[in-house]
Structure formats: C-alpha cells, structure tokens
Amino acid sequence: GIHPGGIGGTGIHPGGIGGTGITALGVIQRFGSIYVNGQEYVLSPQTRYSVDGTAGTAKDLRLGDRVTVQAAADGQAVAQVVRVEHAVIGRVTNVDAAKRQFTILGETIQAGKMTPLTVHNSDQSLPFAALKAGDVVSVSGLDRGNGHWLATEICRRYPADAAPARVPLLLRGRVDAIYPGQNTLEVGATKLKVNGTLLRAIQVGQSVVVRGEYTDGKTRAESISPTALAAQEVGNRVSLLGYLDRGTDGWTTHGVSLVENHHTLYENGDAADMQAGSMVAI
Known part of the structure; x- marks a missing residue:
C-alpha cells in the first residue's frame, strides 16, 4: 500500500518546472509547505483552498488527502489553489x-x-x-x-x-x-x-x-x-499519481487522457508494461 511518506522514488523530479505553472494531482505526503508527488509547494497568504468544491482554509488539509494543486513556478513552486477532493x-x-x-x-x-x-x-x-x-x-x-x-x-x-x-x-x-x-x-x-x-x-x-x-x-x-481537469486549469507542467485505466481512446488516470508518442520516456519498464490497475507517476 501507499502511505503518505512512501511515494518517493516515483521518478517525478521537482527541479526544472520553469514556465508559468504546474498542476499536481496526488497525495499530501508531508507538511512544512506541502509535499505532493515528491515536490514542495509553498503555501502563501494568497493561497486559496477548497474541500470538495466548498471554500476552506489551510487547517482543512490533512496528511494523506488527495489534492489537486495549481502552482506558479518561479524558482520555487508557490501554491495558488489547493483543492482537497475526497473519493x-x-x-x-x-x-x-x-x-x-x-x-x-x-x-x-x-x-x-x-x-x-x-x-x-x-x-x-x-x-x-x-x-x-x-x-x-x-x-x-x-x-x-x-x-x-x-x-x-x-x-x-x-x-x-x-x-x-x-x-x-x-x-x-x-x-x-x-x-x-x-x-x-x-x-x-x-x-x-x-x-x-x-x-x-x-x-x-x-x-x-x-x-x-x-x-x-x-x-x-x-x-x-x-470532474476532469479543465484545460484552462492545467499549467504547462502536470504531475499526476494514480492508477491506469483503459478509456475509449487509450490510457487515462483520474479521467485525464494520457497521450504517448515516440518522445515519451518510461522508467521501470516500457510502453508494453502499461496495464490497467498499475500505479504510475506521470
């Protein structure tokens, strides 16, 4: 099983986000700032929070929560919006x-x-x-x-x-x-x-x-x-952790379509190893 401290080693590298933004969909692993998919997101006084669509505060965040974080990446990733999304x-x-x-x-x-x-x-x-x-x-x-x-x-x-x-x-x-x-x-x-x-x-x-x-x-x-991530919500970098599902047009996770091409890099396997029910970090 996955516990909030044990998602490390997923192959998501915090460096090199650059550009205007990142959208991360994963689990809160630890606090300080918040860490999601191995990346630190700084919580600022301007960060907005919601729980299942209702406005919340930083106090609503719990270790292990499944969240979507939208962040501006400028040296460090500062969370603009943190959405707790219960299953x-x-x-x-x-x-x-x-x-x-x-x-x-x-x-x-x-x-x-x-x-x-x-x-x-x-x-x-x-x-x-x-x-x-x-x-x-x-x-x-x-x-x-x-x-x-x-x-x-x-x-x-x-x-x-x-x-x-x-x-x-x-x-x-x-x-x-x-x-x-x-x-x-x-x-x-x-x-x-x-x-x-x-x-x-x-x-x-x-x-x-x-x-x-x-x-x-x-x-x-x-x-x-x-619930699918709306196009306008996604930064130019996306970090996802989830289980693979077979959609009508290929692989999905959390309702997000995954488009692979000849530039796609695979760790711990290759395209042939993708199977429904496998956990992946993207």
Whole structure:
C-alpha cells in the first residue's frame, strides 16, 4: 500500500518546472509547505483552498488527502489553489478488520498499514479496528477502478451511534451506465437513484462527482458534475499519481487522457508494461 511518506522514488523530479505553472494531482505526503508527488509547494497568504468544491482554509488539509494543486513556478513552486477532493463520503456498511477493508455505497475501500484514521475537527487518531459499520466517514484515496479504492486518509465524521438523521454523500468515479427509464446512475460499483433531469447532462465514460445525502437511511443524489481537469486549469507542467485505466481512446488516470508518442520516456519498464490497475507517476 501507499502511505503518505512512501511515494518517493516515483521518478517525478521537482527541479526544472520553469514556465508559468504546474498542476499536481496526488497525495499530501508531508507538511512544512506541502509535499505532493515528491515536490514542495509553498503555501502563501494568497493561497486559496477548497474541500470538495466548498471554500476552506489551510487547517482543512490533512496528511494523506488527495489534492489537486495549481502552482506558479518561479524558482520555487508557490501554491495558488489547493483543492482537497475526497473519493467517497458516506456511511460505512461493513468492515473487514483483518483485511483492513471496508465498504461505503458499495465501493470497496482498502486501507494500507500506514493509512491515517482521524476524527473530524480534532487531532485524535484512531486504530483501524475502531472503524464500525454505521460510522460516517470521508475517504481520500486513489481510484483503482471497478469500485475499488486505495485509501490514503480516512476521517470519521460521526460515530455510528451519534450520526444525525441526514448525513452527506459524495462519490467520485466514472459513469459506467445510465438507466434513464429507472432514473438510475451507475458509478464504479454503486447504483444510485437520481432525478432524471440530472442524467441529461452526463454521458457514459465521463468522470463525475456525485453529491447528495442519506435521509432516513435512503441515498439521494442531488447533483452530478464532471470532474476532469479543465484545460484552462492545467499549467504547462502536470504531475499526476494514480492508477491506469483503459478509456475509449487509450490510457487515462483520474479521467485525464494520457497521450504517448515516440518522445515519451518510461522508467521501470516500457510502453508494453502499461496495464490497467498499475500505479504510475506521470
């Protein structure tokens, strides 16, 4: 498993960014500034923060969070925007403590030995065995495809016995199927009932984030929006860490298409070694 301190050696070299900007998509490995994919990003008073699209502060950043950082690179990389993007938020339905696995919304989430489990709005950390069915948690992680995630950070928002009647729901992933007649959307391993009008704006194969809530135990999706990096958000350098997925036009990771050519350099292998489910640093 990957833990936030162990992503080093990925072949991403911090030097030589130059130019106007860099977009990094990876995991917070350590603080000071923040380190993502082995690169330091300086946090300045001008840095803006968001958590799942809502404005936040530097205090919202946790070790192991999956983030997108947009930075201006001028000698050192200064973060302009840091976006925390949780993989899944919801109610835990079952836990396999021996395998360090748990399920939310039908998604299977694998925790590594070093994956931190913390308590919302506190500095408290918990052993994995403290996670129980019914707990409401947010998970940062990397998408392994087909409804499987590698958790890099888990935060317990409410213990099972103290969860309110309405709790938030969030799911990222690729749209695998749309059933307009049934007002149903399939993302990863999850089928969700949605308002039919929300289905008109999306298509199969798109990377989306679904937001909603559980009301009296029933899941209700309230919004579906595309998550792929918009062209105008990308600097002239991009740093990505993720699992390879096979898209309609070739390889993707995090919904970003990877275009290879004869100049592409490969470390620890070559083009023939690219396979779905492999973790890569780009």
